[in-house]
Amino acid sequence: MRVMRTTLVRRFGGPEVLEIATVADPEPGPGQVRVRVAGAAVNKIDISTRNGALAQAGLLAPAPQTYLGWDVSGQVDALGPGASRFTSGDAVVGLRDVLSAGGTQADYVVLDESAVAPAPTTVSLVEAAALPLMALTADRSLRLAGLHRGQTVLVTGAGGGVGGVVLQLAALRGIRTIAVADDERLVRDLGATDFVPRKVFSPAAVRRLAPGGVDAVIDAAVVGVPAHEALRGGGTFVALVAPFAPPPLRATTVIVQEVFADGGRLAELAALVDAGRITLRIQETLPLADIAVAHELTAKGGLRGKLVLSPGLLP
Structure with missing residues:
Protein backbone atom coordinates (compact mmCIF):
# COMPACT_ATOMS: atom_id res chain seq x y z
CA MET A 1 0.00 0.00 0.00
CA ARG A 2 1.39 3.38 -1.03
CA VAL A 3 1.15 6.18 1.53
CA MET A 4 1.26 9.95 1.36
CA ARG A 5 1.35 13.02 3.59
CA THR A 6 -1.75 15.13 4.23
CA THR A 7 -2.56 18.05 6.51
CA LEU A 8 -5.40 17.84 9.03
CA VAL A 9 -6.74 18.88 12.42
CA ARG A 10 -8.31 16.58 14.99
CA ARG A 11 -9.46 19.46 17.20
CA PHE A 12 -9.98 23.14 16.56
CA GLY A 13 -7.58 25.79 17.77
CA GLY A 14 -4.46 27.73 16.85
CA PRO A 15 -1.68 26.70 14.46
CA GLU A 16 -0.45 24.22 17.06
CA VAL A 17 -3.35 21.84 16.23
CA LEU A 18 -2.14 21.39 12.64
CA GLU A 19 -0.79 17.95 11.81
CA ILE A 20 0.95 16.38 8.87
CA ALA A 21 -0.28 12.79 8.91
CA THR A 22 0.58 9.73 6.83
CA VAL A 23 -2.40 8.07 5.15
CA ALA A 24 -3.03 5.69 2.26
CA ASP A 25 -2.91 7.20 -1.21
CA PRO A 26 -6.45 8.01 -2.40
CA GLU A 27 -7.80 6.06 -5.36
CA PRO A 28 -9.88 7.84 -8.00
CA GLY A 29 -13.44 6.63 -8.40
CA PRO A 30 -15.70 6.85 -11.45
CA GLY A 31 -15.25 10.14 -13.29
CA GLN A 32 -12.38 11.20 -11.03
CA VAL A 33 -8.68 11.94 -11.42
CA ARG A 34 -5.84 11.74 -8.94
CA VAL A 35 -3.50 14.74 -8.96
CA ARG A 36 0.10 14.70 -7.76
CA VAL A 37 0.20 18.05 -6.00
CA ALA A 38 2.64 20.73 -7.14
CA GLY A 39 1.10 23.54 -5.10
CA ALA A 40 -1.84 24.24 -2.80
CA ALA A 41 -2.60 27.83 -1.84
CA VAL A 42 -3.35 28.80 1.75
CA ASN A 43 -6.57 30.80 2.02
CA LYS A 44 -8.47 32.51 4.82
CA ILE A 45 -11.01 29.67 4.72
CA ASP A 46 -8.20 27.37 5.90
CA ILE A 47 -7.87 29.53 9.01
CA SER A 48 -11.64 29.37 9.57
CA THR A 49 -11.52 25.60 9.15
CA ARG A 50 -8.66 25.16 11.61
CA ASN A 51 -9.98 27.45 14.34
CA GLY A 52 -13.51 26.06 14.24
CA ALA A 53 -15.28 29.13 12.84
CA LEU A 54 -16.72 27.12 9.93
CA ALA A 55 -17.96 24.40 12.26
CA GLN A 56 -19.50 26.96 14.58
CA ALA A 57 -21.36 28.48 11.64
CA GLY A 58 -22.72 25.04 10.70
CA LEU A 59 -20.69 24.95 7.47
CA LEU A 60 -18.52 21.99 8.42
CA ALA A 61 -19.86 18.51 9.16
CA PRO A 62 -18.65 16.88 12.40
CA ALA A 63 -15.79 14.43 11.77
CA PRO A 64 -12.92 12.83 13.72
CA GLN A 65 -10.50 14.83 11.57
CA THR A 66 -10.79 17.67 9.10
CA TYR A 67 -8.50 17.90 6.06
CA LEU A 68 -7.16 21.21 4.80
CA GLY A 69 -6.75 22.84 1.40
CA TRP A 70 -9.21 23.78 -1.34
CA ASP A 71 -7.37 24.67 -4.53
CA VAL A 72 -4.54 22.82 -6.20
CA SER A 73 -2.16 22.62 -9.10
CA GLY A 74 -0.27 19.56 -10.20
CA GLN A 75 -0.10 16.68 -12.67
CA VAL A 76 -2.73 14.04 -13.32
CA ASP A 77 -1.38 10.83 -11.80
CA ALA A 78 -4.22 8.32 -12.24
CA LEU A 79 -7.65 8.13 -13.87
CA GLY A 80 -10.79 6.59 -12.43
CA PRO A 81 -13.25 4.54 -14.50
CA GLY A 82 -14.89 6.66 -17.18
CA ALA A 83 -12.58 9.64 -16.76
CA SER A 84 -11.58 10.76 -20.23
CA ARG A 85 -10.93 14.52 -20.29
CA PHE A 86 -7.32 14.22 -19.15
CA THR A 87 -4.39 11.86 -19.49
CA SER A 88 -1.65 10.92 -17.05
CA GLY A 89 0.97 13.67 -16.83
CA ASP A 90 -1.35 16.54 -17.81
CA ALA A 91 -0.68 19.78 -15.91
CA VAL A 92 -3.91 20.87 -14.25
CA VAL A 93 -5.52 23.16 -11.71
CA GLY A 94 -8.62 22.34 -9.73
CA LEU A 95 -10.89 23.14 -6.83
CA ARG A 96 -11.94 20.66 -4.19
CA ASP A 97 -15.67 20.32 -3.65
CA VAL A 98 -16.94 20.92 -0.12
CA LEU A 99 -18.05 17.26 0.05
CA SER A 100 -14.65 15.86 -1.01
CA ALA A 101 -13.07 13.40 1.40
CA GLY A 102 -9.54 14.86 1.43
CA GLY A 103 -7.86 18.25 1.27
CA THR A 104 -5.44 19.57 -1.32
CA GLN A 105 -2.61 20.41 1.07
CA ALA A 106 -1.21 16.94 0.62
CA ASP A 107 0.99 14.88 -1.70
CA TYR A 108 -1.99 13.65 -3.75
CA VAL A 109 -5.65 14.58 -4.03
CA VAL A 110 -8.60 13.03 -5.85
CA LEU A 111 -11.01 15.38 -7.63
CA ASP A 112 -13.98 14.98 -9.95
CA GLU A 113 -12.66 15.60 -13.45
CA SER A 114 -15.41 18.22 -13.84
CA ALA A 115 -13.58 20.24 -11.15
CA VAL A 116 -10.28 20.24 -13.06
CA ALA A 117 -8.93 22.39 -15.89
CA PRO A 118 -5.69 22.65 -17.88
CA ALA A 119 -3.18 24.75 -15.96
CA PRO A 120 -2.09 28.11 -17.35
CA THR A 121 1.26 27.84 -19.12
CA THR A 122 2.67 31.34 -18.57
CA VAL A 123 3.24 30.85 -14.84
CA SER A 124 4.94 28.01 -13.00
CA LEU A 125 2.78 25.04 -12.06
CA VAL A 126 3.32 25.80 -8.36
CA GLU A 127 2.22 29.43 -8.83
CA ALA A 128 -0.89 28.28 -10.70
CA ALA A 129 -2.22 26.94 -7.38
CA ALA A 130 -3.23 30.52 -6.51
CA LEU A 131 -5.81 30.63 -9.30
CA PRO A 132 -8.83 28.35 -8.63
CA LEU A 133 -10.53 29.51 -5.43
CA GLN A 257 -21.69 34.15 -3.04
CA GLU A 258 -20.90 30.46 -2.62
CA VAL A 259 -18.12 29.24 -4.87
CA PHE A 260 -18.24 25.77 -6.40
CA ALA A 261 -15.92 23.59 -8.45
CA ASP A 262 -16.41 24.45 -12.14
CA GLY A 263 -13.67 23.09 -14.39
CA GLY A 264 -15.18 24.62 -17.51
CA ARG A 265 -15.14 28.15 -16.18
CA LEU A 266 -11.77 27.56 -14.53
CA ALA A 267 -10.32 26.70 -17.94
CA GLU A 268 -11.55 30.07 -19.26
CA LEU A 269 -9.99 31.88 -16.30
CA ALA A 270 -6.69 30.03 -16.82
CA ALA A 271 -6.76 31.20 -20.43
CA LEU A 272 -7.11 34.80 -19.16
CA VAL A 273 -3.93 34.29 -17.12
CA ASP A 274 -2.12 33.19 -20.28
CA ALA A 275 -3.54 36.21 -22.12
CA GLY A 276 -2.14 38.54 -19.45
CA ARG A 277 -5.61 39.57 -18.29
CA ILE A 278 -5.41 38.02 -14.81
CA THR A 279 -2.28 38.49 -12.74
CA LEU A 280 -1.42 35.91 -10.07
CA ARG A 281 0.37 37.45 -7.11
CA ILE A 282 2.50 35.05 -5.06
CA GLN A 283 4.02 36.16 -1.76
CA GLU A 284 6.06 33.02 -1.10
CA THR A 285 6.23 29.28 -1.74
CA LEU A 286 6.72 27.18 1.39
CA PRO A 287 7.30 23.45 1.94
CA LEU A 288 4.34 21.45 3.18
CA ALA A 289 6.08 21.08 6.56
CA ASP A 290 5.73 24.84 7.09
CA ILE A 291 1.94 24.81 7.13
CA ALA A 292 1.79 26.32 10.64
CA VAL A 293 4.01 29.20 9.50
CA ALA A 294 1.73 29.74 6.49
CA HIS A 295 -1.32 29.89 8.77
CA GLU A 296 0.34 32.38 11.09
CA LEU A 297 1.34 34.66 8.21
CA THR A 298 -2.10 34.44 6.58
CA ALA A 299 -3.89 35.22 9.84
CA LYS A 300 -1.58 38.18 10.49
CA GLY A 301 -2.51 39.73 7.14
CA GLY A 302 -0.64 42.33 5.12
CA LEU A 303 0.55 39.85 2.49
CA ARG A 304 1.10 41.11 -1.04
CA GLY A 305 0.11 37.80 -2.60
CA LYS A 306 -0.76 34.18 -1.91
CA LEU A 307 1.24 31.75 0.16
CA VAL A 308 1.54 28.42 -1.64
CA LEU A 309 2.47 25.12 -0.01
CA SER A 310 4.47 22.74 -2.20
CA PRO A 311 5.04 19.08 -1.29
CA GLY A 312 8.01 19.01 -3.66
CA LEU A 313 7.12 15.72 -5.39
CA LEU A 314 7.34 16.98 -8.97
CA PRO A 315 10.69 17.13 -10.76
Whole structure:
Protein backbone atom coordinates (compact mmCIF):
# COMPACT_ATOMS: atom_id res chain seq x y z
CA MET A 1 0.00 0.00 0.00
CA ARG A 2 1.39 3.38 -1.03
CA VAL A 3 1.15 6.18 1.53
CA MET A 4 1.26 9.95 1.36
CA ARG A 5 1.35 13.02 3.59
CA THR A 6 -1.75 15.13 4.23
CA THR A 7 -2.56 18.05 6.51
CA LEU A 8 -5.40 17.84 9.03
CA VAL A 9 -6.74 18.88 12.42
CA ARG A 10 -8.31 16.58 14.99
CA ARG A 11 -9.46 19.46 17.20
CA PHE A 12 -9.98 23.14 16.56
CA GLY A 13 -7.58 25.79 17.77
CA GLY A 14 -4.46 27.73 16.85
CA PRO A 15 -1.68 26.70 14.46
CA GLU A 16 -0.45 24.22 17.06
CA VAL A 17 -3.35 21.84 16.23
CA LEU A 18 -2.14 21.39 12.64
CA GLU A 19 -0.79 17.95 11.81
CA ILE A 20 0.95 16.38 8.87
CA ALA A 21 -0.28 12.79 8.91
CA THR A 22 0.58 9.73 6.83
CA VAL A 23 -2.40 8.07 5.15
CA ALA A 24 -3.03 5.69 2.26
CA ASP A 25 -2.91 7.20 -1.21
CA PRO A 26 -6.45 8.01 -2.40
CA GLU A 27 -7.80 6.06 -5.36
CA PRO A 28 -9.88 7.84 -8.00
CA GLY A 29 -13.44 6.63 -8.40
CA PRO A 30 -15.70 6.85 -11.45
CA GLY A 31 -15.25 10.14 -13.29
CA GLN A 32 -12.38 11.20 -11.03
CA VAL A 33 -8.68 11.94 -11.42
CA ARG A 34 -5.84 11.74 -8.94
CA VAL A 35 -3.50 14.74 -8.96
CA ARG A 36 0.10 14.70 -7.76
CA VAL A 37 0.20 18.05 -6.00
CA ALA A 38 2.64 20.73 -7.14
CA GLY A 39 1.10 23.54 -5.10
CA ALA A 40 -1.84 24.24 -2.80
CA ALA A 41 -2.60 27.83 -1.84
CA VAL A 42 -3.35 28.80 1.75
CA ASN A 43 -6.57 30.80 2.02
CA LYS A 44 -8.47 32.51 4.82
CA ILE A 45 -11.01 29.67 4.72
CA ASP A 46 -8.20 27.37 5.90
CA ILE A 47 -7.87 29.53 9.01
CA SER A 48 -11.64 29.37 9.57
CA THR A 49 -11.52 25.60 9.15
CA ARG A 50 -8.66 25.16 11.61
CA ASN A 51 -9.98 27.45 14.34
CA GLY A 52 -13.51 26.06 14.24
CA ALA A 53 -15.28 29.13 12.84
CA LEU A 54 -16.72 27.12 9.93
CA ALA A 55 -17.96 24.40 12.26
CA GLN A 56 -19.50 26.96 14.58
CA ALA A 57 -21.36 28.48 11.64
CA GLY A 58 -22.72 25.04 10.70
CA LEU A 59 -20.69 24.95 7.47
CA LEU A 60 -18.52 21.99 8.42
CA ALA A 61 -19.86 18.51 9.16
CA PRO A 62 -18.65 16.88 12.40
CA ALA A 63 -15.79 14.43 11.77
CA PRO A 64 -12.92 12.83 13.72
CA GLN A 65 -10.50 14.83 11.57
CA THR A 66 -10.79 17.67 9.10
CA TYR A 67 -8.50 17.90 6.06
CA LEU A 68 -7.16 21.21 4.80
CA GLY A 69 -6.75 22.84 1.40
CA TRP A 70 -9.21 23.78 -1.34
CA ASP A 71 -7.37 24.67 -4.53
CA VAL A 72 -4.54 22.82 -6.20
CA SER A 73 -2.16 22.62 -9.10
CA GLY A 74 -0.27 19.56 -10.20
CA GLN A 75 -0.10 16.68 -12.67
CA VAL A 76 -2.73 14.04 -13.32
CA ASP A 77 -1.38 10.83 -11.80
CA ALA A 78 -4.22 8.32 -12.24
CA LEU A 79 -7.65 8.13 -13.87
CA GLY A 80 -10.79 6.59 -12.43
CA PRO A 81 -13.25 4.54 -14.50
CA GLY A 82 -14.89 6.66 -17.18
CA ALA A 83 -12.58 9.64 -16.76
CA SER A 84 -11.58 10.76 -20.23
CA ARG A 85 -10.93 14.52 -20.29
CA PHE A 86 -7.32 14.22 -19.15
CA THR A 87 -4.39 11.86 -19.49
CA SER A 88 -1.65 10.92 -17.05
CA GLY A 89 0.97 13.67 -16.83
CA ASP A 90 -1.35 16.54 -17.81
CA ALA A 91 -0.68 19.78 -15.91
CA VAL A 92 -3.91 20.87 -14.25
CA VAL A 93 -5.52 23.16 -11.71
CA GLY A 94 -8.62 22.34 -9.73
CA LEU A 95 -10.89 23.14 -6.83
CA ARG A 96 -11.94 20.66 -4.19
CA ASP A 97 -15.67 20.32 -3.65
CA VAL A 98 -16.94 20.92 -0.12
CA LEU A 99 -18.05 17.26 0.05
CA SER A 100 -14.65 15.86 -1.01
CA ALA A 101 -13.07 13.40 1.40
CA GLY A 102 -9.54 14.86 1.43
CA GLY A 103 -7.86 18.25 1.27
CA THR A 104 -5.44 19.57 -1.32
CA GLN A 105 -2.61 20.41 1.07
CA ALA A 106 -1.21 16.94 0.62
CA ASP A 107 0.99 14.88 -1.70
CA TYR A 108 -1.99 13.65 -3.75
CA VAL A 109 -5.65 14.58 -4.03
CA VAL A 110 -8.60 13.03 -5.85
CA LEU A 111 -11.01 15.38 -7.63
CA ASP A 112 -13.98 14.98 -9.95
CA GLU A 113 -12.66 15.60 -13.45
CA SER A 114 -15.41 18.22 -13.84
CA ALA A 115 -13.58 20.24 -11.15
CA VAL A 116 -10.28 20.24 -13.06
CA ALA A 117 -8.93 22.39 -15.89
CA PRO A 118 -5.69 22.65 -17.88
CA ALA A 119 -3.18 24.75 -15.96
CA PRO A 120 -2.09 28.11 -17.35
CA THR A 121 1.26 27.84 -19.12
CA THR A 122 2.67 31.34 -18.57
CA VAL A 123 3.24 30.85 -14.84
CA SER A 124 4.94 28.01 -13.00
CA LEU A 125 2.78 25.04 -12.06
CA VAL A 126 3.32 25.80 -8.36
CA GLU A 127 2.22 29.43 -8.83
CA ALA A 128 -0.89 28.28 -10.70
CA ALA A 129 -2.22 26.94 -7.38
CA ALA A 130 -3.23 30.52 -6.51
CA LEU A 131 -5.81 30.63 -9.30
CA PRO A 132 -8.83 28.35 -8.63
CA LEU A 133 -10.53 29.51 -5.43
CA MET A 134 -9.58 33.15 -5.83
CA ALA A 135 -10.56 33.50 -9.48
CA LEU A 136 -13.73 31.42 -9.33
CA THR A 137 -14.90 33.44 -6.30
CA ALA A 138 -14.17 36.75 -8.00
CA ASP A 139 -15.76 35.67 -11.27
CA ARG A 140 -18.95 34.39 -9.68
CA SER A 141 -19.24 37.46 -7.46
CA LEU A 142 -19.09 39.76 -10.47
CA ARG A 143 -21.59 37.63 -12.38
CA LEU A 144 -24.02 37.67 -9.44
CA ALA A 145 -23.72 41.46 -9.28
CA GLY A 146 -25.51 41.47 -12.64
CA LEU A 147 -23.81 44.56 -14.00
CA HIS A 148 -23.73 45.93 -17.52
CA ARG A 149 -21.02 47.92 -19.28
CA GLY A 150 -20.82 51.43 -17.85
CA GLN A 151 -22.31 50.57 -14.46
CA THR A 152 -20.39 50.97 -11.22
CA VAL A 153 -19.33 48.47 -8.56
CA LEU A 154 -17.75 49.18 -5.19
CA VAL A 155 -15.07 46.60 -4.35
CA THR A 156 -13.92 46.39 -0.73
CA GLY A 157 -10.67 44.57 -0.08
CA ALA A 158 -9.68 45.48 -3.63
CA GLY A 159 -5.99 44.95 -2.93
CA GLY A 160 -6.52 41.33 -1.88
CA GLY A 161 -6.62 38.23 -4.04
CA VAL A 162 -10.36 38.09 -4.76
CA GLY A 163 -10.80 41.86 -4.92
CA GLY A 164 -7.86 42.23 -7.28
CA VAL A 165 -9.28 39.69 -9.73
CA VAL A 166 -12.69 41.40 -9.54
CA LEU A 167 -10.99 44.64 -10.66
CA GLN A 168 -9.33 42.89 -13.60
CA LEU A 169 -12.48 41.09 -14.74
CA ALA A 170 -14.58 44.24 -14.37
CA ALA A 171 -12.13 46.20 -16.51
CA LEU A 172 -12.48 43.53 -19.23
CA ARG A 173 -16.26 43.97 -19.17
CA GLY A 174 -16.28 47.78 -19.21
CA ILE A 175 -17.58 48.06 -15.65
CA ARG A 176 -16.48 51.04 -13.57
CA THR A 177 -14.86 50.12 -10.24
CA ILE A 178 -14.42 52.07 -7.02
CA ALA A 179 -11.67 50.27 -5.12
CA VAL A 180 -11.30 50.39 -1.34
CA ALA A 181 -7.75 49.43 -0.41
CA ASP A 182 -4.51 50.64 1.16
CA ASP A 183 -2.35 50.78 -1.97
CA GLU A 184 -3.67 53.07 -4.71
CA ARG A 185 -0.91 52.25 -7.18
CA LEU A 186 -1.59 48.52 -6.86
CA VAL A 187 -5.33 48.73 -7.49
CA ARG A 188 -4.89 51.24 -10.31
CA ASP A 189 -2.50 48.78 -11.98
CA LEU A 190 -5.18 46.09 -11.57
CA GLY A 191 -7.71 48.24 -13.41
CA ALA A 192 -9.49 50.26 -10.72
CA THR A 193 -11.30 53.32 -12.07
CA ASP A 194 -11.52 55.18 -8.76
CA PHE A 195 -9.92 54.76 -5.35
CA VAL A 196 -10.98 55.28 -1.73
CA PRO A 197 -8.31 54.73 0.95
CA ARG A 198 -9.40 52.02 3.38
CA LYS A 199 -8.53 54.15 6.41
CA VAL A 200 -10.91 56.93 5.38
CA PHE A 201 -13.62 54.76 3.81
CA SER A 202 -17.20 55.91 4.39
CA PRO A 203 -20.44 55.68 2.43
CA ALA A 204 -20.21 59.45 1.91
CA ALA A 205 -16.74 59.13 0.36
CA VAL A 206 -18.08 56.61 -2.14
CA ARG A 207 -21.18 58.66 -2.92
CA ARG A 208 -19.01 61.65 -3.75
CA LEU A 209 -17.61 59.53 -6.58
CA ALA A 210 -20.97 57.93 -7.43
CA PRO A 211 -23.82 60.34 -6.62
CA GLY A 212 -26.93 58.37 -5.79
CA GLY A 213 -24.89 55.31 -4.87
CA VAL A 214 -23.14 52.50 -6.72
CA ASP A 215 -25.03 49.90 -8.73
CA ALA A 216 -23.46 47.00 -6.85
CA VAL A 217 -21.09 46.15 -4.03
CA ILE A 218 -18.71 43.18 -3.87
CA ASP A 219 -17.71 43.01 -0.22
CA ALA A 220 -14.43 41.10 -0.33
CA ALA A 221 -13.26 42.73 2.93
CA VAL A 222 -16.45 41.82 4.85
CA VAL A 223 -17.26 45.45 5.66
CA GLY A 224 -20.99 44.74 5.82
CA VAL A 225 -23.49 47.51 6.59
CA PRO A 226 -21.23 50.54 5.89
CA ALA A 227 -20.51 49.21 2.39
CA HIS A 228 -24.23 48.56 1.87
CA GLU A 229 -24.93 52.22 2.68
CA ALA A 230 -22.95 53.20 -0.42
CA LEU A 231 -25.37 51.19 -2.59
CA ARG A 232 -28.19 52.83 -4.53
CA GLY A 233 -31.77 51.80 -3.93
CA GLY A 234 -32.52 48.61 -5.84
CA GLY A 235 -28.83 47.78 -6.21
CA THR A 236 -27.13 44.43 -5.55
CA PHE A 237 -24.85 43.57 -2.64
CA VAL A 238 -22.67 40.47 -2.99
CA ALA A 239 -21.39 39.12 0.33
CA LEU A 240 -18.60 36.57 0.57
CA VAL A 241 -19.30 35.53 4.17
CA ALA A 242 -22.88 34.65 5.08
CA PRO A 243 -22.94 35.70 8.77
CA PHE A 244 -21.83 39.23 7.82
CA ALA A 245 -24.30 39.83 5.00
CA PRO A 246 -26.30 43.01 5.74
CA PRO A 247 -30.09 43.06 5.62
CA PRO A 248 -31.61 44.16 2.29
CA LEU A 249 -32.80 47.75 2.70
CA ARG A 250 -34.18 50.23 0.16
CA ALA A 251 -35.26 47.37 -2.15
CA THR A 252 -31.69 46.16 -2.51
CA THR A 253 -30.82 42.53 -3.26
CA VAL A 254 -28.30 40.84 -0.95
CA ILE A 255 -26.67 37.69 -2.32
CA VAL A 256 -24.22 35.42 -0.51
CA GLN A 257 -21.69 34.15 -3.04
CA GLU A 258 -20.90 30.46 -2.62
CA VAL A 259 -18.12 29.24 -4.87
CA PHE A 260 -18.24 25.77 -6.40
CA ALA A 261 -15.92 23.59 -8.45
CA ASP A 262 -16.41 24.45 -12.14
CA GLY A 263 -13.67 23.09 -14.39
CA GLY A 264 -15.18 24.62 -17.51
CA ARG A 265 -15.14 28.15 -16.18
CA LEU A 266 -11.77 27.56 -14.53
CA ALA A 267 -10.32 26.70 -17.94
CA GLU A 268 -11.55 30.07 -19.26
CA LEU A 269 -9.99 31.88 -16.30
CA ALA A 270 -6.69 30.03 -16.82
CA ALA A 271 -6.76 31.20 -20.43
CA LEU A 272 -7.11 34.80 -19.16
CA VAL A 273 -3.93 34.29 -17.12
CA ASP A 274 -2.12 33.19 -20.28
CA ALA A 275 -3.54 36.21 -22.12
CA GLY A 276 -2.14 38.54 -19.45
CA ARG A 277 -5.61 39.57 -18.29
CA ILE A 278 -5.41 38.02 -14.81
CA THR A 279 -2.28 38.49 -12.74
CA LEU A 280 -1.42 35.91 -10.07
CA ARG A 281 0.37 37.45 -7.11
CA ILE A 282 2.50 35.05 -5.06
CA GLN A 283 4.02 36.16 -1.76
CA GLU A 284 6.06 33.02 -1.10
CA THR A 285 6.23 29.28 -1.74
CA LEU A 286 6.72 27.18 1.39
CA PRO A 287 7.30 23.45 1.94
CA LEU A 288 4.34 21.45 3.18
CA ALA A 289 6.08 21.08 6.56
CA ASP A 290 5.73 24.84 7.09
CA ILE A 291 1.94 24.81 7.13
CA ALA A 292 1.79 26.32 10.64
CA VAL A 293 4.01 29.20 9.50
CA ALA A 294 1.73 29.74 6.49
CA HIS A 295 -1.32 29.89 8.77
CA GLU A 296 0.34 32.38 11.09
CA LEU A 297 1.34 34.66 8.21
CA THR A 298 -2.10 34.44 6.58
CA ALA A 299 -3.89 35.22 9.84
CA LYS A 300 -1.58 38.18 10.49
CA GLY A 301 -2.51 39.73 7.14
CA GLY A 302 -0.64 42.33 5.12
CA LEU A 303 0.55 39.85 2.49
CA ARG A 304 1.10 41.11 -1.04
CA GLY A 305 0.11 37.80 -2.60
CA LYS A 306 -0.76 34.18 -1.91
CA LEU A 307 1.24 31.75 0.16
CA VAL A 308 1.54 28.42 -1.64
CA LEU A 309 2.47 25.12 -0.01
CA SER A 310 4.47 22.74 -2.20
CA PRO A 311 5.04 19.08 -1.29
CA GLY A 312 8.01 19.01 -3.66
CA LEU A 313 7.12 15.72 -5.39
CA LEU A 314 7.34 16.98 -8.97
CA PRO A 315 10.69 17.13 -10.76
